[in-house]
Amino acid sequence: DTEVTQTPKHLVMGMTNKKSLKCEQHMGHRAMYWYKQKAKKPPELMFVYSYEKLSINESVPSRFSPECPNSSLLNLHLHALQPEDSALYLCASSQGVFINEQFFGPGTRLTVL
Amino acid sequence: GENVEQHPSTLSVQEGDSAVIKCTYSDSASNYFPWYKQELGKRPQLIIDIRSNVGEKKDQRIAVTLNKTAKHFSLHITETQPEDSAVYFCAAPGGGADGLTFGKGTHLIIQP
Numbered sequence: 320d321t322e323v324t325q326t327p328k329h330l331v332m333g334m335t336n337k338k339s340l341k342c343e344q345h346m347g348h349r350a351m352y353w354y355k356q357k358a359k360k361p362p363e364l365m366f367v368y369s370y371e372k373l374s375i376n377e378s379v380p381s382r383f384s385p386e387c388p389n390s391s392l393l394n395l396h397l398h399a400l401q402p403e404d405s406a407l408y409l410c411a412s413s414q415g416v417f418i419n420e421q422f423f424g425p426g427t428r429l430t431v432l
Numbered sequence: 433g434e435n436v437e438q439h440p441s442t443l444s445v446q447e448g449d450s451a452v453i454k455c456t457y458s459d460s461a462s463n464y465f466p467w468y469k470q471e472l473g474k475r476p477q478l479i480i481d482i483r484s485n486v487g488e489k490k491d492q493r494i495a496v497t498l499n500k501t502a503k504h505f506s507l508h509i510t511e512t513q514p515e516d517s518a519v520y521f522c523a524a525p526g527g528g529a530d531g532l533t534f535g536k537g538t539h540l541i542i543q544p
């Protein structure tokens with residue numbers, strides 16, 4: 320399996336809802352990432368997990384809570400989001416954090432009402 | 433942190449002509465420079481990358497050049513085809529070698 324998968328593909332939620340985004344890879348990669356991409360903008364780094372430990376948190380609001388249950392899975396828990404959080408959320412993985420290709424999943428299109 | 437500048441923001445070329453997209457970076461410790469292609473509604477796809485110990489890399493119609501002294505790298509696409517139309521992003525990891533910082537993107541339009 321040479322792909323990064325993400326579920327769900329689309330998610331619509333209210334500002335009081337709690338939801339989770341899921342990401343999975345079976346390439347044996349040890350680094351996983353969450354990026355946020357607004358329309359017509361580049362992806363922006365949110366979190367980096369290296370060997371299942373959070374190594375980077377790019378000053379992301381606490382309403383976004385990442386979790387890495389094991390080396391193949393990455394979750395992003397969402398709570399009390401704002402309409403401006405609507406975006407495409409991309410997961411990526413790489414063999415390690417140093418000088419390695421990052422492969423992206425298809426993304427979850429999130430709409431916050 | 434790393435700062436990546438990308439130009440132009442839009443590039444329109446005739447089918448069969450060449451296209452060049454340029455990026456500069458700020459962190460001299462950066463040592464890996466990927467290029468991603470993103471079609472509308474799809475994920476970014478890695479199309480070519482270059483490491484700091486190499487000045488140029490080619491893969492069929494695509495090439496990337498790197499000038500570490502000037503801190504800039506460029507994507508060259510020759511014999512452009514309609515399927516090359518997309519948004520192209522350059523990126524760099526910064527000295528911490530963690531997540532990528534992306535340029536703002538270039539919308540490449542191939543005119544028939």
